[in-house]
Amino acid sequence: MPGKIDKILEQVEQSRVWRSIFRSGRGTSTLHNALAIQQSVFLHLFSTKVRKRMLSFSSTWYLGTLTLGTFFILIVTGVLLMLYYHPSVPQAYADMKDLQFVVSSGLFLRNLHRWSAQAMVFLVFAHMFKVFYRGAYRAPREFNWVIGVVLLLITLLLSYTGYLLPWDQLAYWAITVGSNISAAVPLVGSKIHFLLLGGNQVDANALLRFYVLHCLILPLAALLFVAVHFWRIRKDGGLYVHQSEPKKAGAVDETELVKEVQ
Amino acid sequence: MKSVKQLISSAWRALFGDTMRAFGIVSVILMLTLAIAPAKDHFSQWHGYQNGYLAMIRERGDAISLRRRFEPGIQQIWHPEIGVVDRCETCHEGLKEASLADVTTQPFRKHPVIPHPLDRYGCTICHRGQGAATTVEEAHYSKLAGVDPILPARYIESGCGQCHQNALTGTPQLNLGRQYLAQYGCVNCHMVKMPDGTVMKATDDPPSLEHIADKTTREWIFTWLKNPQAYAASATMPNYKLSDADASDLSAYLISSSKPLAGDVDTTIIPAAKNADPSAGASLYGESFCATCHAVQNAAGNLVGGDVGPELTRVGNKVKPAWLQAWIENPHSYDAHTLMPHYRFTPQQVATLTGFLMSKSDSDYSTDVHLGTATAAQIAHGRKLVAELGCAACHTINGVKKPDNFAPDLSQIGSKPLAQLIFLPGMKQTLPTYIASKIKDPSAFGPGMKMPLLPLTDAQRESVTTALLALSERSQTMPEKLRIPGVHQTTYEPAGRAGKLMADLACFSCHRINGHGSDLAPDLSLEGSAVQAQWLDSFLKNPNTLRPALTRRMPRFNLSDADRKTLTDYIMVAYQSPNIDPDKAPPAVNPPALVEQGRQLFYSKYACQSCHTANTNTDKGYIGPVLAQVGTRLQPAWIYAWLKNPQALRPGTIEPNQNISDEDARAMTAFLMTLKSPGKQEGKQ
Numbered sequence: 001m002p003g004k005i006d007k008i009l010e011q012v013e014q015s016r017v018w019r020s021i022f023r024s025g026r027g028t029s030t031l032h033n034a035l036a037i038q039q040s041v042f043l044h045l046f047s048t049k050v051r052k053r054m055l056s057f058s059s060t061w062y063l064g065t066l067t068l069g070t071f072f073i074l075i076v077t078g079v080l081l082m083l084y085y086h087p088s089v090p091q092a093y094a095d096m097k098d099l100q101f102v103v104s105s106g107l108f109l110r111n112l113h114r115w116s117a118q119a120m121v122f123l124v125f126a127h128m129f130k131v132f133y134r135g136a137y138r139a140p141r142e143f144n145w146v147i148g149v150v151l152l153l154i155t156l157l158l159s160y161t162g163y164l165l166p167w168d169q170l171a172y173w174a175i176t177v178g179s180n181i182s183a184a185v186p187l188v189g190s191k192i193h194f195l196l197l198g199g200n201q202v203d204a205n206a207l208l209r210f211y212v213l214h215c216l217i218l219p220l221a222a223l224l225f226v227a228v229h230f231w232r233i234r235k236d237g238g239l240y241v242h243q244s245e246p247k248k249a250g251a252v253d254e255t256e257l258v259k260e261v262q
Numbered sequence: 263m264k265s266v267k268q269l270i271s272s273a274w275r276a277l278f279g280d281t282m283r284a285f286g287i288v289s290v291i292l293m294l295t296l297a298i299a300p301a302k303d304h305f306s307q308w309h310g311y312q313n314g315y316l317a318m319i320r321e322r323g324d325a326i327s328l329r330r331r332f333e334p335g336i337q338q339i340w341h342p343e344i345g346v347v348d349r350c351e352t353c354h355e356g357l358k359e360a361s362l363a364d365v366t367t368q369p370f371r372k373h374p375v376i377p378h379p380l381d382r383y384g385c386t387i388c389h390r391g392q393g394a395a396t397t398v399e400e401a402h403y404s405k406l407a408g409v410d411p412i413l414p415a416r417y418i419e420s421g422c423g424q425c426h427q428n429a430l431t432g433t434p435q436l437n438l439g440r441q442y443l444a445q446y447g448c449v450n451c452h453m454v455k456m457p458d459g460t461v462m463k464a465t466d467d468p469p470s471l472e473h474i475a476d477k478t479t480r481e482w483i484f485t486w487l488k489n490p491q492a493y494a495a496s497a498t499m500p501n502y503k504l505s506d507a508d509a510s511d512l513s514a515y516l517i518s519s520s521k522p523l524a525g526d527v528d529t530t531i532i533p534a535a536k537n538a539d540p541s542a543g544a545s546l547y548g549e550s551f552c553a554t555c556h557a558v559q560n561a562a563g564n565l566v567g568g569d570v571g572p573e574l575t576r577v578g579n580k581v582k583p584a585w586l587q588a589w590i591e592n593p594h595s596y597d598a599h600t601l602m603p604h605y606r607f608t609p610q611q612v613a614t615l616t617g618f619l620m621s622k623s624d625s626d627y628s629t630d631v632h633l634g635t636a637t638a639a640q641i642a643h644g645r646k647l648v649a650e651l652g653c654a655a656c657h658t659i660n661g662v663k664k665p666d667n668f669a670p671d672l673s674q675i676g677s678k679p680l681a682q683l684i685f686l687p688g689m690k691q692t693l694p695t696y697i698a699s700k701i702k703d704p705s706a707f708g709p710g711m712k713m714p715l716l717p718l719t720d721a722q723r724e725s726v727t728t729a730l731l732a733l734s735e736r737s738q739t740m741p742e743k744l745r746i747p748g749v750h751q752t753t754y755e756p757a758g759r760a761g762k763l764m765a766d767l768a769c770f771s772c773h774r775i776n777g778h779g780s781d782l783a784p785d786l787s788l789e790g791s792a793v794q795a796q797w798l799d800s801f802l803k804n805p806n807t808l809r810p811a812l813t814r815r816m817p818r819f820n821l822s823d824a825d826r827k828t829l830t831d832y833i834m835v836a837y838q839s840p841n842i843d844p845d846k847a848p849p850a851v852n853p854p855a856l857v858e859q860g861r862q863l864f865y866s867k868y869a870c871q872s873c874h875t876a877n878t879n880t881d882k883g884y885i886g887p888v889l890a891q892v893g894t895r896l897q898p899a900w901i902y903a904w905l906k907n908p909q910a911l912r913p914g915t916i917e918p919n920q921n922i923s924d925e926d927a928r929a930m931t932a933f934l935m936t937l938k939s940p941g942k943q944e945g946k947q
Contacts, residue, residue: 090342094347094394097347097392097394097395098394100395101336101349101394101395101396101397101400102336102349102396104300104303105299105300105302105303107299107302108298108299108302109299168406168407169407169408
């Protein structure tokens with residue numbers, strides 16, 4: 001039985017259709033594996049080879065991956081929430097109520113989005129602390145650290161713009177206070193304030209602006225910078241190798257531990 | 263300790279030791295977690311109630327028809343124009359089922375019959391609560407900002423008041439509450455802007471204190487200020503709980519600021535006739551219908567009389583005899599705007615009535631109050647108190663300006679956010695409780711609270727609370743087409759000599775003309791089309807009652823012939839109906855055959871005698887006016903028009919519109935015009 005399945009799989013993988021999609025072809029050689037990574041638009045951002053040690057929990061605590069995971073959860077739940085939400089003053093709050101009381105699993109959806117958002121902010125900070133304290137920002141990774149800082153800002157802005165969308169008292173006053181802080185910037189403060197809210201106070205225009213920022217501009221920016229961030233991991237020499245421990249005499253050379261990862 | 267550690271580590275190995283197994287376990291946990299949300303949906307509270315409803319109706323006789331009308335799932339009443347999204351019917355499934363009248367368990371009870379269809383305006387518009395919610399807690403007792411918890415049923419009439427600014431027959435509590443707001447002078451200090459844009463006006467008619475020293479003594483003012491209700495149980499003046507010193511200083515200022523009335527008021531007391539009948543005063547008081555407006559406490563402690571004027575139980579303790587005499591002589595010389603008519607009593611009558619009223623005193627009242635001459639410091643402090651307590655918001659007081667917006671605006675008190683209220687410890691934190699407690703004992707809310715204690719009973723307080731709750735934010739934002747404006751007084755004033763005379767006689771204290779005046783007596787706006795001039799003249803000379811079921815209350819004013827003629831002529835000319843053409847009126851005198859036909863119709867076809875009395879010997883109808891002399895009272899054109907459509911001439915009259923044909927109306931008019939007073943008939947013979 002298992003032999004039969006393997007045979008069918010083999011046939012599928014050798015078919016013309018499969019080959020036209022996955023160009024690397026069948027095989028378990030290092031070349032094949034490297035090609036599989038390199039020739040996929042999504043995977044080619046990553047290194048074709050990774051040290052096995054880097055994949056253990058202790059080396060990164062998976063903080064970057066977990067951040068990416070929450071980001072994907074946020075995209076999926078966010079898109080689903082967009083199906084029920086109108087960014088208009090009379091409707092926004094009523095839509096929250098509908099999600100809470102009428103939409104099947106609507107409350108779950110909202111809570112999942114909210115808690116994932118909280119988790120993402122936490123994870124981003126944790127990731128940055130880890131990188132900082134391990135010195136992973138040092139050359140040649142300085143630029144990737146800068147991109148990471150940009151991603152931190154985008155994450156915080158996403159969190160902030162999403163806060164207004166429920167259009168309840170908490171949201172309204174939080175954004176009123178938050179936007180007034182921007183108004184305190186010398187010289188251009190009031191202009192920034194006006195630009196941010198599309199007016200002088202939190203109203204329909206502010207809601208629409210925050211909605212567009214939250215659902216379109218900021219997520220796209222985040223995706224772009226995430227892509228660059230990952231690309232730079234590969235270009236800057238793969239995941240950072242922790243070298244603070246002194247090499248023990250007679251220890252196995254690290255290069256021997258390299259293992260292909262698909 | 264060690265074994266626990268071993269247990270945990272072995273469990274960990276068993277579950278996550280192997281990569282595949284760990285993956286499987288985590289997947290199962292994830293699946294279960296994801297199943298929680300749909301499960302919560304499925305076992306939601308409203309599902310339970312709908313199942314309960316189905317179980318309940320299954321036992322009933324009309325189970326099949328109830329089951330057919332049952333709709334599963336979330337039910338919703340949606341009216342975006344008034345902001346209603348009410349899902350109450352999701353659980354309250356039986357609201358519209360008339361056959362569930364015997365069900366007492368909620369949420370399955372039937373809704374009581376109300377004038378609107380239940381889904382026309384939804385539930386929360388009257389009951390409050392969070393309409394969008396589908397859980398018991400969130401729907402009824404939400405603490406979210408901007409969401410009111412469910413309104414206790416005893417204040418439910420406030421819901422009606424959000425659209426209906428007029429008085430409805432079905433909302434006695436609301437109507438009374440609004441009346442009290444005006445009657446107890448609440449709106450003298452508080453601004454109450456009704457949703458139709460009008461500002462509520464006080465009807466308590468607080469007296470001017472400009473000439474108070476002419477009227478009463480400092481001792482009386484002191485005793486009154488200490489406790490107004492001790493002087494008159496029905497007094498609407500609130501109790502400010504003043505200390506002796508404050509009351510004394512206030513009285514000192516009021517007496518010192520009082521200016522003697524301009525003009526020479528005769529202060530010589532006319533002595534009552536020596537051999538006067540001791541009951542003459544009481545009978546004159548009765549004949550003049552003083553009790554229509556003034557109340558007196560009887561021996562049993564009950565108030566007898568109206569509440570238009572002040573209670574007179576202890577008036578002898580209050581007023582100075584000379585003032586009372588001048589007042590009875592002509593009240594307008596002391597207070598130009600008083601509701602009291604100028605009676606034109608003879609000097610002897612004035613003396614009799616003054617003596618009678620001065621005898622209405624309580625020998626125990628304020629006997630031990632002796633205030634010396636006021637010092638300048640007392641007067642100055644009294645003046646300060648007048649300003650602080652806002653006395654001038656109600657009374658006209660020399661030297662103190664009427665304060666603007668003395669107390670908080672109450673126009674939206676019915677939606678005041680709880681976050682803006684300061685509750686007393688241990689108090690139920692809801693808006694109705696707050697309002698009712700504040701009215702009950704304002705001083706409990708802090709020593710600086712200026713609001714006085716109003717003499718209201720529990721039921722009256724509940725009414726006032728209802729009226730205040732009706733002043734909600736929703737009532738202000740209601741679409742214009744749903745708003746029923748209140749009936750408001752016009753500023754109509756008759757002109758000329760007749761107008762002056764009518765002001766002097768205070769006709770508008772009882773009668774309403776062209777939307778101005780009170781509803782104690784008939785509306786006179788169309789009187790000129792209705793009655794005959796001769797009858798009106800004789801009625802003014804010697805009024806009598808038209809309705810056997812009512813006590814006559816129209817007083818006799820001792821008018822001169824010229825004054826009567828002025829009034830009669832003015833009324834006959836000015837108060838005409840535009841829809842009655844006297845030229846096209848049926849004739850006043852008709853052939854006997856037509857009269858006889860009218861009589862037949864009156865007694866048989868339309869059976870008017872069930873309510874009216876045309877022949878005092880045989881008929882017993884007492885609901886409508888007696889018609890025995892209607893031929894001398896009314897004009898034929900009016901009778902004809904009235905028979906055709908009574909409501910067109912007097913909206914709301916209980917006489918039914920019987921769709922009487924022109925012919926029948928003509929015949930009955932002919933018959934009614936033959937019903938003349940005996941005097942007239944004799945004259946003709």
